[in-house]
Amino acid sequence: MPIAPVRVRGTPEWEALAAHFAELRDVHLRELFADDPLRGEEMTVDAADLVLDYSKNRVTPETVRLLVALAERAGLRERSEAMFSGEHINVTEDRAVLHIALRAPEGTEVVDGGRNVVPEVHKVLEKMADFAEAVRAGRWRGFTGKRIKNIVNIGIGGSDLGPAMAYEALLPFSDRVLTLRFVSNVDGADIYEATADIDAAETLFIVSSKTFTTLETIGNAKSAKEWLVASLGDEGAVRKHFVAVSTEADEVARFGIDPANMFEFWDWVGGRYSYDSAIGLSLMISVGPGPFREMLAGSRAIDEHFRAAPFDRNLPALLGLIGVWYNDFFDAETYAVLPYDHYLSKLPAYLQQLDMESNGKSVTLDGQAVDLATGPVVWGTPGTNGQHAYYQLLHQGTRLVPADFIGFLHPAHRVGDHHDLLMANFLAQTEALAFGKTADEARSEGISEPLVPHRSFPGNRPTNTILAPELNPRVLGELVACYEHKVFTQGVIWGINSFDQWGVELGKSLALQIVPELVSEAEPALHHDSSTNALIRRYRAARRP
Numbered sequence: 001m002p003i004a005p006v007r008v009r010g011t012p013e014w015e016a017l018a019a020h021f022a023e024l025r026d027v028h029l030r031e032l033f034a035d036d037p038l039r040g041e042e043m044t045v046d047a048a049d050l051v052l053d054y055s056k057n058r059v060t061p062e063t064v065r066l067l068v069a070l071a072e073r074a075g076l077r078e079r080s081e082a083m084f085s086g087e088h089i090n091v092t093e094d095r096a097v098l099h100i101a102l103r104a105p106e107g108t109e110v111v112d113g114g115r116n117v118v119p120e121v122h123k124v125l126e127k128m129a130d131f132a133e134a135v136r137a138g139r140w141r142g143f144t145g146k147r148i149k150n151i152v153n154i155g156i157g158g159s160d161l162g163p164a165m166a167y168e169a170l171l172p173f174s175d176r177v178l179t180l181r182f183v184s185n186v187d188g189a190d191i192y193e194a195t196a197d198i199d200a201a202e203t204l205f206i207v208s209s210k211t212f213t214t215l216e217t218i219g220n221a222k223s224a225k226e227w228l229v230a231s232l233g234d235e236g237a238v239r240k241h242f243v244a245v246s247t248e249a250d251e252v253a254r255f256g257i258d259p260a261n262m263f264e265f266w267d268w269v270g271g272r273y274s275y276d277s278a279i280g281l282s283l284m285i286s287v288g289p290g291p292f293r294e295m296l297a298g299s300r301a302i303d304e305h306f307r308a309a310p311f312d313r314n315l316p317a318l319l320g321l322i323g324v325w326y327n328d329f330f331d332a333e334t335y336a337v338l339p340y341d342h343y344l345s346k347l348p349a350y351l352q353q354l355d356m357e358s359n360g361k362s363v364t365l366d367g368q369a370v371d372l373a374t375g376p377v378v379w380g381t382p383g384t385n386g387q388h389a390y391y392q393l394l395h396q397g398t399r400l401v402p403a404d405f406i407g408f409l410h411p412a413h414r415v416g417d418h419h420d421l422l423m424a425n426f427l428a429q430t431e432a433l434a435f436g437k438t439a440d441e442a443r444s445e446g447i448s449e450p451l452v453p454h455r456s457f458p459g460n461r462p463t464n465t466i467l468a469p470e471l472n473p474r475v476l477g478e479l480v481a482c483y484e485h486k487v488f489t490q491g492v493i494w495g496i497n498s499f500d501q502w503g504v505e506l507g508k509s510l511a512l513q514i515v516p517e518l519v520s521e522a523e524p525a526l527h528h529d530s531s532t533n534a535l536i537r538r539y540r541a542a543r544r545p
């Protein structure tokens with residue numbers, strides 16, 4: 001049943017923001033900080049272990065008040081309650097959206113279709129924990145009796161990016177005897193390189209696919225199976241070297257994996273919201289069940305915060321609303337995520353999917369064209385590397401690029417004075433972006449007149465600073481849940497369905513049609529556009545059978 005979203009454009013709350021924007025548009029962060037000496041302390045919120053300092057944004061307390069009124073107008077509280085209570089808010093797929101149930105403690109209740117799903121969640125978590133412990137302790141052995149040392153997760157999109165990101169993020173907590181690899185690309189180079197230097201007898205493949213029909217994953221899993229059987233010389237080896245994570249037991253069995261070695265999840269977990277489910281099995285094997293559960297507890301803490309905290313003290317809601325402010329009033333087209341932690345190198349890619357697949361939509365929940373710009377382009381890399389590459393554009397380019405800076409008080413490793421240097425850069429960058437350097441300041445530093453325009457900085461470039469004590473499993477869970485609820489907040493303001501992804505379908509079905517056209521013996525009749533037809537002919541001419 002389509003839900004008619006609240007169209008916020010044109011409401012009194014929207015108009016109030018538009019009028020406020022006209023007043024604030026040209027105000028510099030220098031002025032805002034000069035006007036309120038306590039701004040830095042006041043514009044800070046805490047949630048679990050996270051602190052968000054949003055003072056270096058082009059906002060005043062009035063902006064926050066008006067954005068909160070907009071959220072109320074859009075029904076953010078009601079929509080979030082609808083999610084938490086298992087309503088089918090994913091209307092185009094007629095599904096509940098219950099990743100929050102994946103981190104609900106035992107004894108609590110999250111209902112889908114009249115059934116409490118929490119006991120099932122914990123049953124699967126137990127099964128995962130038993131298996132993870134067996135692999136870690138060397139009780140689960142390969143076909144030849146060798147201990148498992150390599151874990152290869154085969155999956156793509158939501159069945160890859162989460163565990164791949166979290167594995168790197170939690171490397172300091174991982175069992176270094178085990179090597180994890182993540183294969184996603186249908187390009188044969190991916191599976192080839194992942195298996196080129198490992199012993200099949202010591203390798204476990206986890207085929208992670210909600211549907212178990214995804215072309216890339218099934219293709220990679222078949223090649224992995226061929227490689228394993230060729231190496232070990234026996235089909236029977238498959239059952240000791242392949243397990244599956246899926247919602248589709250029949251497909252898993254058809255592939256040749258014993259359904260007893262399948263870890264289940266459910267259609268109410270969206271792919272990009274799934275790494276807290278069995279999709280995180282590889283991660284659990286790497287860090288162990290205890291830290292995995294800590295991660296879930298971190299996400300749970302943020303779920304509770306998001307559900308209960310008033311919006312003006314609500315970290316994910318504020319992140320979302322400030323994002324809307326830049327997206328829809330300042331017309332910012334992109335936004336950067338800049339972790340100052342090497343272990344978070346895959347966080348931007350993970351958030352890219354979370355945000356862009358969720359909010360890259362141009363129709364509202366009831367199928368009408370949106371009348372606001374929706375999700376921005378999300379990008380980023382670890383901060384210090386970016387400083388020596390694209391930060392130039394952030395400081396002196398013509399575009400406004402709001403950014404989240406994420407840093408930690410304590411490093412995972414104390415190596416010399418590296419962490420102090422890292423954090424000095426972290427702090428220096430947001431200061432420089434906010435306050436810049438005026439022409440007069442440049443002159444007073446002795447910069448020669450012709451160079452003054454080149455060596456002054458406009459400033460007024462907005463950033464959020466997110467700080468946590470250290471990057472541990474709990475904090476990772478908190479961070480990810482914050483971004484999940486941020487994306488949800490924005491989806492509600494824009495009136496879109498953040499939980500479907502029909503946009504990826506067209507290319508997929510065309511690819512299936514093109515495969516036989518590339519490989520058929522007889523010249524196929526091509527009915528594409530002239531460009532695609534010519535490219536197919538060129539490929540066929542060059543293709544060696």
Ligand code: G6Q
Nearest residue numbers: 157158159209210211214271272
């Ligand atoms: C995520 C998307 C998508 C999905 C992959 C893999 O929200 O739905 O990225 O996760 O296409 O799908 P399977 O898990 O079904 O293989």
